[in-house]
Amino acid sequence: xxxxxxxxxxxxxxxxxxxxxxxxxxxxxxxxxxxxxxxxxxxxxxxxxxxxxxxxxxxxxxxxxxxxxxxxxxxxxxxxxxxxxxxxxxxxxxxxxxxxxxxxxxxxxxxxxxxxxxxxxxxxxxxxxxxxxxxxxxxxxxxxxxxxx
Numbered sequence: 001x002x003x004x005x006x007x008x009x010x011x012x013x014x015x016x017x018x019x020x021x022x023x024x025x026x027x028x029x030x031x032x033x034x035x036x037x038x039x040x041x042x043x044x045x046x047x048x049x050x051x052x053x054x055x056x057x058x059x060x061x062x063x064x065x066x067x068x069x070x071x072x073x074x075x076x077x078x079x080x081x082x083x084x085x086x087x088x089x090x091x092x093x094x095x096x097x098x099x100x101x102x103x104x105x106x107x108x109x110x111x112x113x114x115x116x117x118x119x120x121x122x123x124x125x126x127x128x129x130x131x132x133x134x135x136x137x138x139x140x141x142x143x144x145x146x147x148x149x
Contacts, residue, residue, distance in 0.1 A: 002036035005081070009033045019076030020069060021089045025051050028066040029073045038116045040074035045109045057103040058110075063139050067128040068092050070112040071145055075124075093123060093146040102138040109133050122147045 010016060010032040020029065028050075031043035044066050046053075052062030076087040104110050110130050117125040123146055130139040 002038065004034045004036060006032065006035040006077070010077075016073065019080060019087055020072045021076075021087045022069060022072070025049070026065075027069070028052075028062060029069045032073055032077055033111070035074065035077050037078070040070065040077070040114045042070040042073050042112050042114070043109060044112075046104050046106050048106045050106075053106065054103075057105050060100050060103070063100060063103065063130065064092075064095070064098060064141065066110070067112055067114070067130060067139065067141050068143065068145065070114045070128060071124070071126050071143075074114055074116075075147065088147050088149060090145050090147040092143055094144040096125075096142040096144065098139070098141040098143075100139050102132065102136070104132055104138065110138065117142070 016030060029042050029044050033043060034041040046058045050058060050062065052059045052065065072090060079087055110132055112128055112130045114126055114128045117127055123144055125144050127142045129137060132138050
């Protein structure tokens with residue numbers, strides 16, 4: 001397994017916003033816990049003013065967006081290590097699979113584990129697994145993201 005290149009988690013909102021192209025109120029990541037060239041671990045505590053709530057829980061689309069932004073945060077940190085001052089813009093190209101098992105409540109923290117499966121030019125195939133505070137898997141997905149300059 002590759003060594004975590006992150007010496008301490010990044011939790012500062014200011015630092016997170018430097019690493020992703022998304023801006024408030026459409027931000028669905030708030031922590032980068034671990035980073036390797038091919039993997040990352042991110043976190044998000046569900047705010048009560050989130051745009052994607054449904055009956056006091058993060059909606060399915062909010063959870064999918066969180067998984068995609070987890071990849072974006074991984075890419076943004078990778079870019080910062082390479083000296084890039086601005087994160088590249090990207091989008092979900094294809095959702096190959098997604099399984100939502102549970103939805104997190106307002107105030108609950110989730111962790112997502114992303115892994116780059118393969119890359120061809122500006123298209124990246126990535127898997128993501130999201131767990132709740134109890135370590136229970138609440139969502140898994142495999143998607144392709146497209147990065148543009």
